[in-house]
Amino acid sequence: MMLHRNLGPFDTTAIGHGEMPLTIENNRGHDVGIETLHASLDAGCRHIDTAWAYYTPGEEEQTGEKLVREALDTWHGPKDEVLVATKIGLRRAYDDAGKPIWPRDGKPEHLLRYGKESAMALGVDTIDLLYMHRHDPEVPYNESIEALKQLVDEGVAQYAGVSNVTIEQLDIARGILGDKLIAVQNQYSPIHLDTQDTLDYCAKLGLAFVCWSPLGGYRHPYDETKFDPFREVAAKHGVSYQQVVLAWELAKGDHMFVIPGAHRPETILDSLKAGELQLDDEDFAKLG
Ligand SMILES: NC(=O)c1ccc[n+]([C@@H]2O[C@H](COP(=O)([O-])OP(=O)(O)OC[C@H]3O[C@@H](n4cnc5c(N)ncnc54)[C@H](OP(=O)(O)O)[C@@H]3O)[C@@H](O)[C@H]2O)c1
Numbered sequence: 001m002m003l004h005r006n007l008g009p010f011d012t013t014a015i016g017h018g019e020m021p022l023t024i025e026n027n028r029g030h031d032v033g034i035e036t037l038h039a040s041l042d043a044g045c046r047h048i049d050t051a052w053a054y055y056t057p058g059e060e061e062q063t064g065e066k067l068v069r070e071a072l073d074t075w076h077g078p079k080d081e082v083l084v085a086t087k088i089g090l091r092r093a094y095d096d097a098g099k100p101i102w103p104r105d106g107k108p109e110h111l112l113r114y115g116k117e118s119a120m121a122l123g124v125d126t127i128d129l130l131y132m133h134r135h136d137p138e139v140p141y142n143e144s145i146e147a148l149k150q151l152v153d154e155g156v157a158q159y160a161g162v163s164n165v166t167i168e169q170l171d172i173a174r175g176i177l178g179d180k181l182i183a184v185q186n187q188y189s190p191i192h193l194d195t196q197d198t199l200d201y202c203a204k205l206g207l208a209f210v211c212w213s214p215l216g217g218y219r220h221p222y223d224e225t226k227f228d229p230f231r232e233v234a235a236k237h238g239v240s241y242q243q244v245v246l247a248w249e250l251a252k253g254d255h256m257f258v259i260p261g262a263h264r265p266e267t268i269l270d271s272l273k274a275g276e277l278q279l280d281d282e283d284f285a286k287l288g
Pocket of ligand 1: 017134163164211259260
């Protein structure tokens with residue numbers, strides 16, 4: 001049995017599956033995507049994280065959400081146990097240099113459309129958890145969050161979350177969404193500790209903190225030496241250093257959730273074992 005925690009009213013696994021690498025650029029194709037999602041569901045994972053914007057720029061939109069729908073439709077396990085979270089407010093494009101980017105679009109009327117499109121792509125009447133992906137600086141944050149609230153009020157989403165937020169933005173969202181706000185999804189990992197303030201604030205408020213790119217993500221190069229202590233602890237336990245990283249993040253509090261990504265079954269199956277790893281005082285002294 002995998003480690004379960006309460007994410008708002010949902011009883012789900014503390015380790016979720018971040019779908020993004022399966023459908024953005026450099027993915028390994030549709031069939032590997034389905035195989036990878038089925039592998040994690042079969043292993044007991046009950047939380048999938050996707051987004052309207054998880055597609056390759058210039059190609060079909062919303063392929064991440066569509067892949068999740070297909071994976072669940074073709075899976076023979078208990079689908080109603082699976083928490084599916086998605087996000088609206090970003091799109092994909094290439095910049096002038098041909099680099100893939102994530103343009104922001106937080107206009108309320110667009111968010112209302114994106115939310116309904118997400119529900120359609122996921123094949124549900126009501127999305128379990130819908131996040132505002134990232135603040136669009138051209139739109140006052142409260143206006144975007146009012147649109148998210150409208151989507152909840154209309155039953156397009158059951159609960160709301162916010163992502164990539166500061167404490168100030170989180171307070172704006174709390175003021176508008178009240179107890180419909182259940183989760184904050186911010187980047188957090190040994191190479192990105194800047195969000196410690198929101199992590200602590202969520203613990204105080206009783207909100208779930210969902211770490212994105214918990215293993216450092218795909219934005220190499222970063223300072224690999226930050227993972228050295230995790231490699232040492234991993235060698236002692238005979239596990240991958242990625243499992244140690246995830247176990248260390250989950251130990252930050254009962255409100256912590258991690259959503260590692262993967263391009264293939266092997267890596268997500270390894271990551272899902274992190275909930276069983278028991279780190280001791282000596283390990284924590286080394287890891288901080
Ligand atoms: N809210 C936001 O703005 C935001 C932004 C970024 C990401 N996210 C979410 O966070 C999720 C995770 O982020 P991410 O995919 O960028 O990064 P990540 O989880 O930090 O890292 C994924 C990479 O780690 C490797 N990996 C995973 N588990 C491993 C293991 N046990 N052993 C060895 N390698 C392992 C994968 O390798 P392989 O490639 O070999 O499988 C993959 O390349 C995304 O899928 C998405 O759902 C949200």
